[in-house]
Amino acid sequence: MNVVTPLKKLTPADFATDQEVRWCPGCGDYAILKAMQRTLVDIGATKENTVFISGIGCAARFPYYMATYGFHTIHGRAPSVGTGIKLANPDLDVWVITGDGDALSIGGNHLLHVLRRNVNLQVLLFNNEIYGLTKGQYSPTSRAGTRSPSTPLGSIENPVSAAALALGAGARFVARSVDTMQKHLPVIFKRAHDHNGTSFVEIFQNCIVYNDEVFAEFTAKNVADDAEIILEHGQPLIFGKQKNRGLRVRSGFIELEAVTIGEDGMTEEDILIHDETNRALAGMLALLEPPSMPVAIGVLYCDPGSSYEDGVKDHMDEALKHSSGHDINALLRRGHTWTITG
């Protein structure tokens, strides 16, 4: 006999497992986990239809702490496993949890292609600019000069910009947030969830053990207002403690410049309005770096198109119109056959 239990509203605690969380004390991952459990309540998610997929790395432990379905796979391949899940059951809500090494180094190819195909899932990249789980080697997002166990004289490689790479790969939703922004993270997660197609979210996440305060130059409380610009669609690109700094296109150049309202005749009218459907603007915002420019936080780009699964479904529906009811005997007899009589 089926037992019918009345629907009760879930709480963040309902999305937590009984597993002991094994990240280092003070790790930014705790805050992201908390924001995610909050988000799932806000969006009315069900435990059974939600799936967290991860690769390898500190971030990849995430699924063990979510009381949903979860699959901790192999290094860099979570986008592929997620794609398979969506091909088999497009109704599932799939979140891919990855890190800078997992997504941009060993799994770089899969990130490129999941974005290009626009599979309807969310990719959350926890960027801490370091390999944590293998004890502190430099990562593909580490800045040049990063000293680590594998680069005693400092890294000589240029880092990759995750958001710029995602845009280049054809992502149709690119956003950023910070582990400590507990009000902002759930908003971004909800936007990512609501987007049809691959949603790419880069989260600046502090590794307290191997790369502590690597983002402090723009995330620290005393500098954030001046060093971050919080993007709002349709709103002027204004930032700064005094709300008097803004971005505009530098006259005669294809680039952004930061100006001060009230100086050199600048007014609010001179400031660019954020249009998250503008790919070119998103590309420029993705590349803004301190100290000369603020780091763009929020939805850089959102321009929905049809998802990969939509395309698959269209083809399948069309083919099934001509189906013989999956008659295997008919399949085996397609084309030329002949009969030998005894």
Place this chain on the structure above:
Amino acid sequence: MPRVTTLKEDPPESLQRQELGSAVVRFAGDSGDGMQFIGSQFTQSTALCGNDLATFPDFPAEIRAPAGTTFGVSAFQINFGATVIKTSGDDCDMVVAMNPAALKVVLPELKLAGLILVDSGTFTERNLHKAHYDTNPLEDGSLTPYRLIELDISAMTLEAVKEFGLGKKEALRCKNMWTLGLVYWMYDRDRQVTIDWLNVKFTNLPDLAAANIAALNAGHAFGETAEIPDGVHGFSIGKADIAPGEYRTVTGAEALSWGLVAGAKLAGLKMTFCSYPITPASSLLHTLCNLMDYDVVTFQAEDEIAAVCTAIGASYAGSLGITSSSGPGIALKAEAIGLAISAELPLIVVNSQRAGPSTGMPTKTEQSDLHQAVFGRNADSPLVVVASRSPSDCFDVAIEAVRLSVKYMTPAILLTDGYIGNAAEPWLIPDFESFESFPVEFRTDPEGYQPFLRDEKTLARPWATPGTPGLEHRIGGLEKDFDTGHISYDSANHQRMTEIRVAKINGIADDIPLQTVEEGDDKGEMAVVGWGSTFGPINRAVSALRDEGGKVSHIHIRHIWPLPKNLGDLLEGFDQVLVPELNKGQLSTVLRSQYLTDAQTLSKVSGQPFKISEIEAAIRDRLEK
């Protein structure tokens, strides 16, 4: 009134068709000459004549190698006859060479006194030079051991199609049809199947259809009317004694594709086929992507790793995940296959083997991935390995792979090879209703559910898919606690989990057929043990020696891992065990390690299948010692 009786006179003996039991014909030309096409047409027509047959397409890796070069030669061999045919034939009775390079390549395959049909129009100084002939073989007497039919096919084709106003290059492309027409006449085949095909193929280009048909008819008419050099008046081959029923020709790639679809249906699952293009495995993807009306989802991944991981994701979500590749691609998938072993998820991995190592010879066949399949992963990571022996056998083997994979929640590797994939044979089409279904029962009951609690009999864990309320759980590649499925680094637990993963796969030996003897007794002087595509030549060789009274038997293994549980005892009944393999001794190494039997290897790694004579000689040699 005198009665007049008119006797219908037989044609003089010299003009009668010569009766043959069987024949081996090899078509060879430039990669762009359409040799594979006329080979497959000849196959269709021959099947319709009631002959038994086997084919061997043998083509270069280059898509369009420079014209006229030996490395650009594409060949198609067919063995057909009034008797049961089990191989594509040893030496050829006839070779068709569309240019000097083709002649150079195929001549070593021709029997003494065999027939050579050449297009003399291509034997120009330039082409002879490209084929590295110092003198023209048509003139220097080097072909005297053979019977030469030297015709200017190029010129006669141009003449046959001139009314259609094609450019010279296009007109010359009809050469293969002229040639096919003549060969049809020589072996008394019907042209209609090809005419029908051309009319369908060129529906929108009626002139091209008409030109090709005109060339085909002209070649045929030439045979009927002209006096063919060297006194050839055509051959006839009687019908083979074939079991009654409905037949078709089938390639290994087709039978394997349909077997996977059938297996998914028997399991009650949708299938998700994920693959990255690689020779010679791509034909599976090509076949399956046209079966969307059978609920087949195909996915061309960005690389081999993505392909297997997408298949694993599909299986995790309750579909039948399948990936397919060839040796180098399987190597890339190894880590992910380990994940499917650890997470205990169904997964079918098809390996269309080719010559290696590394890139090796992509279009040439080999059986050198047996060790890779059985052992080729990090750690103790057992899985199921099955192998198909012939094109049509792929159908049954695919179903068996699906059955074992879903029942035991394990990856299963299906070994086929480039030869089986491309070769064709007539197939008595089975009745799908006669196959026993094995419907998957997904776990839905939350009561007492733990992801790694096992079925007592099969030792398989339950298959619980996302979307099922109350069964939310986390799995992964980390070691799991035996009882709860949670992450565990406990040493005793790892010992226990490793043991049970091995025991689960070993236990499958109780669920597969006992090993039978294909040919001969279950005791004797020698067991010739094979697997995969060596079936035909081994079987023929053993039959021939048994006809002479040799106490030799043929055993052919489908279940490579786990092995059938009676195999060790069976081998003990023979004084000698000989394993012919297209590798350096991989099955024999396994047999030696499993049964401490003195299995001997007969190895061939030339990229070509065994000849019957090679196996026969090896058996004879050992029996006489």
